[in-house]
Amino acid sequence: MDNTGRQDGQPLEDASPRNSRRRFSSSDKIYRFLLTACAALIIVVVLAMIAVIGQGSWLSIKEFGFGFLFGQTWDPIKGEFGALPFIYGTVVSSVIAVVIAAPLSIGVAVFLVEQAPRSLARPIAFLVEMLAAIPSVVYGLWAIFVLAPFLRQVVFPPLQASLGWLPFFKGTPTGIGMFTGGLILAIMITPIITAVVRDILEAVPVTQREAALALGATKWETSRIVLANAASGIAGAVILGLGRAIGETMAVTMIIGNRPQISASLFDPAYTIASVIANEFTEATGDLYLSALVEMGLILFVVTFIVTALAKLLILSVGRKTQHTA
Amino acid sequence: MTSLTALCTLGVISILILILGYISYQGITSLSWQFLVETPKPVGEGGGIGNAIVGSLILLGLASLVGIPLGIAIGTYLAELGSGWFGTIVRFVADSLIGVPSIVFGVFVYALIVLQQGYFSTLAGSVALALIMIPIVTRTTEEIVKLVPKSMREGALALGAPEWRVTWDIVLPAAKTGIATGAMLAIARVLGETAPLLFTAFGSRFYNIYLDEPMASMPVQIYNYAISPFEEWHAKAWAATLVLITLILLINISVRYSTRKGY
Secondary structure, eight states: OOOOSTTTOOOOOOOOSSGGGGGOOHHHHHHHHOOOOOOHHHHHHHHHHHHHHHHHHHHHHHTTTTTHHHOOOOTTTTEEEEOHHHHHHHHHHHHHHHHHHHHHHHHHHHHHHHHHOOOHHHHHHHHHHHHHHHHHHHHHHHIIIIHHHHIOOOOOOHHHHHHSSSSSGGGGOOOOOHHHHHHHHHHHHHHHHHHHHHHHHHOOOOHHHHHHHTOOOOOOHHHHHHHHHHHHHHHOOOOHHHHHHOOHHHHHHSSOOOOOOSSOOOOOBBOOOOHHHHHHHTTTSHHHHHHHHHHHHHHHHHHHHHHHHHHHHHHTSSOOOOOOOO | OOOHHHHHHHHHHHHHHHHHHHHHHHHHOOOOHHHHHOOOTTTTTBOOOOHHHHHHHHHHHHHHHHHHHHHHHHHHHHHHHSSSHHHHHHHHHHHHHHOOOOHHHHHIIIIIIHHHHHOOOOOHHHHHHHHHHHHHHHHHHHHHHHSSSSHHHHHEEEEOHHHHHHIIIIIIHTTTTHHHHHHHHHHHHHOOOOOOHHHHOOOOOOOOTTSSSSSOOOHHHHHHHSSSSHHHHHHHHHHHHHHHHHHHHHHHHHHHHHHHHHO
């Protein structure tokens, strides 16, 4: 603690903005080195993840090549592995989630930022954020014992009676299947999209709203102008939610039925990439089986990494930093 | 249109109330002292989540020991030194890591540690959780440290303090409430993580304190109880959920309360 820092005789006057502004004492060199090393570590971790997961999937990549992505059979006994049913399940359940969650979240965010009185907005925003704090496994538990029976008994019968001629609503609605999976995902990503859209709307300057109001726009028209100006950021928020939905594991695993099939009916069981990893990883016998599952992890890693990065770029394009930590 | 957006909000809030209400209603009936201290037993013989509670605390403690200091260091780097190209890359990587599903960290740690050692272990579970915590703590720390006024740093530098003392004695103390908030939220987040533990810490039916053995945790125990065919175990799943969700909400609410007073 007796280190006083700079060697004396070093004038401070060369205050050019960058690192050259003064000569660093040795303690500062250590400080900079340590912090930079920690920061470098996160990059090392990502590179290690790519290397280790890539190496783990090598056997499967060598065996199946790109055909892995289009193969429809998942037969551990015969040693045949194709990811298409899982990719289908992941994409469809995530799309259902986003289609439900996006308008809902934007509605909540608009209400909180543009319409609700401040005193009401704060506690409500807190409650919405609490939804993000509930663990995935708890959503799964609730979905099994509350949501699925409710859908089976109350929602699905009239839906099938009126729209049963569509291929999406054929089959036996057991409550366990693609639609329920998508719905629980929608609930889970709503707080995430809401939080980001809120941040974006709050970043839109008040002067824009005042200008619109001064021109005679109604409150709703003003909100629409604000939304239009934040469109790219809102798209980013929705994509962020999509990324979350793609990678969500436990709740979906518990409710989607875990059957690798491609069925048009939303009532039928399905399977997702994350679910098959969660279910079969510990019981994977044989190197090829394990490798195929690790390749599933690789697909998930690459896709979510890119989706999140894309979302972040869109959000930043609105011109303000936003956080999404919960 | 206000009524439509208000309806959206009402819908979302009621889902939260429905979920929390149902957990309390179902969970409270099976909750007892025995349940909180006993280990899992076969159907019909009672049993509880004592070892899972201890397991969660150990896993979380180890993960925090590594994840929180590292996250704070990286976040501080980004705020104080991260204006160049390297900082941009680190920030981008940390941001994108937040979006990577937790199960991918499980796969990574499985291939890295479990496969090499040949057994599931507490150590592997903690590493997976730590990896999830790092980017979360990094981002909150950066945001908070950036809020510390520049004049405070300049004042200290003008007095001849070296950079590391400015960070250690001026900037970090000023930001400590916010940093603690971020750390607590990260803890609350991984407290409920199941997927990365399934094939790292795996789960256990016994009390355990060893790093090289499988370790029980609350979320994994809830999962095992929930997907079982026994009604008695379903009741246990609800009770365990009540315990878990109470802990998580307590952390979230206390953090909220303390930060509101702080600003």
